Amino acid sequence: MDIEKARERVRELTRQINEHNYRYYVLDQPSVSDYAYDNLLAELISLEKAHPVLQSKNSPSQRVGGQVTKKFPVVKHTYPMLSLGNTYSREELLLFDQRVDRALKEPCEYVCELKFDGVAIGLTYLNGELTRAVTRGDGIQGDEVTENVKTIRSIPLSLDRPGLPPEFEVRGEVIMPHSSFLELNRDKEQEGQPIFANPRNAASGSLKLQDSALVAKRGLDCYSYGLLAPGLPFPTHWDSIQALKTWGFKVAGLTTICRNIDEVFEFIGQCDAQRKALPFDIDGVVIKVNSLAQQEKLGFTSKSPRWAISFKFRAERAMTRLLDVTYQVGRTGAITPVAILEKVAVAGSMVKRASLYNAGKMTELGLHRNDLVYVEKGGDIIPKIVGVDISSRKAGASEIQFITSCPECGTRLRRLDGEALHYCPDNDHCPPQIAGKIEHFIGRRAMNIESLGQGRTVLLVEKNKIRNIADLYDLTYKDLIGLEKVITDPLTHKQRRVSFREKTTRNILRAIEASKKTAFERVLYALGIRHLGESMAKKLARHFCSLDALMEASQNVLLEVEEVGEKTANSIIDYFRNVENLRMIERLKAAGLRFQTGTAAGGGEKPFSGQSFVVSGVFEHYSRDGIKQLIEEQGGELKSSISSKTSYLVAGKNMGPEKRKKAEALNIPIIREDELLQLVKQ
Ligand code: IVH
Secondary structure (H helix, E strand, O other), rough: OOOHHHHHHHHHHHHHHHHHHHHHHOOOOOOOOOOHHHHHHHHHHHHHHHHHHHHOOOOOOHHHHHOOOOOOOOOOOOOOOOOOEEEHHHHHHHHHHHHHHHHHOOOOOOOEEEEOOOOOEEEEOOOOOEEEEOOOOOOOEEEOOOHOOOOOOOOOOOOHHHHOOEEEEEEEEEOOOHHHHHHHHHHHHHHHOOOOOHHHHHHHHOOOOOOOHHEEEEEEOEEEEEEEEOOOOOOHHHHHHHHHHHHHOOOOOEEEOOOOOHHHHHHHHHHHHHHHHOOOEEEEEEEEEEEEHHHHHHHHHOOOOOOOEEEEEOOOOEEEEEEEEEEEOOOOOOOEEEEEEEEEEOOOOOEEEEEEEOHHHHHHHEEOOOOOEEEEEEOOOOOOOHHHHHHHOOOOEEEEEOOEEEEOOOOEEEEEEOOOOOOOOOOOOHHHHHHHHHHHHHOOOEEEEEEEEHHHHHHHHHOOOOHHHHHHHOHHHHOOOOOOEEOOOOOOEEEEEOOOOOOEEEEHHHHHHHHHHHHHHHHHHHHHOOOOOOHHHHHHHHOOEHHHHHHHHOOHHHHHHOOOOOHHHHHHHHHHOOOHHHHHHHHHHHHHOEEEOOOOOOOOOOOOOOEEEEOOOOOOOOOOHHHHHHHHHOOOOOOOOOEEEEOOEEEEOOOOOOHHHHHHHHOOOOHHHHHHHHHHHH
């Protein structure tokens, strides 16, 4: 396709994808299937790859992330980001209303909004383009997290409509909806990492991730509640919010105008009743004077506006008895203490268990058996123990000590320096670790043998049909058919029957067979090496190109890889020192799994088939990973070091001088990014 046609198509695809994003993520009214949407996005990405000049900074392709930010720059806010005065009582709210009334000496309307429990964000738009996203920080300056924020699909990246102010700032709250939060914590638990205590912490942690591709997977959302710009034409806050809505920003549907304080109380009552049904956390209601002229008249104190206040819901608390503490063992052997409580109603649901997170948190509370404890459930969805009623403790009650050996296999626990969690070190024989590792291996983002599922995996481990991931590839129809069991979900305690009927069994065996084609980077992630998440596996796969090379790498060589720290390097070295792991890998290799890059599915001759590349330095249009991906897609093989067999050294800025010297000595062609793209075209 010639460049002009491509430009036109990119423009049209951008328009369509932006429109679909808006319908799906802002209006919640999708108008195309996921499949059709994915196709549009894939077409855009491939056009941008073929013509890097056509990729704009705010292209919808940026939503998938891929930019790495090492350190978030601290920048000054254009408009200070103030906080709000808080109240918890009707009386204080009445006093606020009286203060406003006295200062204005005229009637006033309020706008009532939800008080989102997330991370405040300021979004700057210049000529319709999102140019900067900054967290609150200390209110004067905050962290610039633009690349990460661009992955949030309810935030418009570029606005194409007449009459927009040339420069404006939108204030809003980045939140993590309950569904994303639960999924994230489930993954964390499986990976043996500490879980997030609440969606707010999870949202804030996600915005500070270095790899925006990971942020894109965190399912963040953003609600807007303020517009700032010089000389806005709106007389009221309500009008500015309506403008935001028509420009494509997400504004909470519950926002309401109240003509007096009684209507405000009514609104608060409604929100309190509805908040349990909301898909995200709120911790109160924000009340703002509607007229902008009146807001100006009221002004600010040093910390907060006099024209707004937040009414906070008190976290609901209940007292109950602590019966016991049990311990869950995760996939990597991480131990999570869980309080078993006498059943109690808190914030509309029955609570029987509360996570105690780790030994440190447990000691902080100083729990004794049979203690009366306070359980709180604010907007939060995980109940927590916030205190102990020491006065009611019987003399001689025994303090609950964190266990010293694994509750499942009896092995002595270990706690690594500087880590909050205890681990059961017997990774190969501890039953929940065996099942957990296999569950991780078959996961959607790993080998994608999801039809097997968690319940059936536990059943197979129990029946001794599988002891490790390599055993999966020896399973036969006869091994599986007819097995069944009623199992209890460890999270929900619900019971369900799992079985191997004919059709399921055949599907599972087919999925196991198909998984042999899974790309190396996913196989590496699927192995379940501690501290080796998805993006790290990708980086290591791209860097070393084969498992053999990774296995041979010393600590120093591992530390050279972007983002690999000592913890990860040591964990990789430990993994490959374990003979049982080595034996298992041999069996996986024999079963035909992919343990090197550059052998992408699809077969056939591709432009770079049979050629090998070394990539080094920083590039203009692509990230280094992007260049590597491009080479692989064209059938090329990536190598980490130059040898006489290397076909090309692809050189970016700041390439190591050693590499250049070696390439020159061996007469290996050194090409730039544009020359590589030229080769692709040829
Ligand atoms: S208005 C000057 N509206 O609450 C007015 N803030 O305590 C500033 N928040 O940092 C904020 N929902 O993160 C406003 N509907 C809403 C809000 C809201 C949540 C947060 C925001 C701010 C904090 C102030």
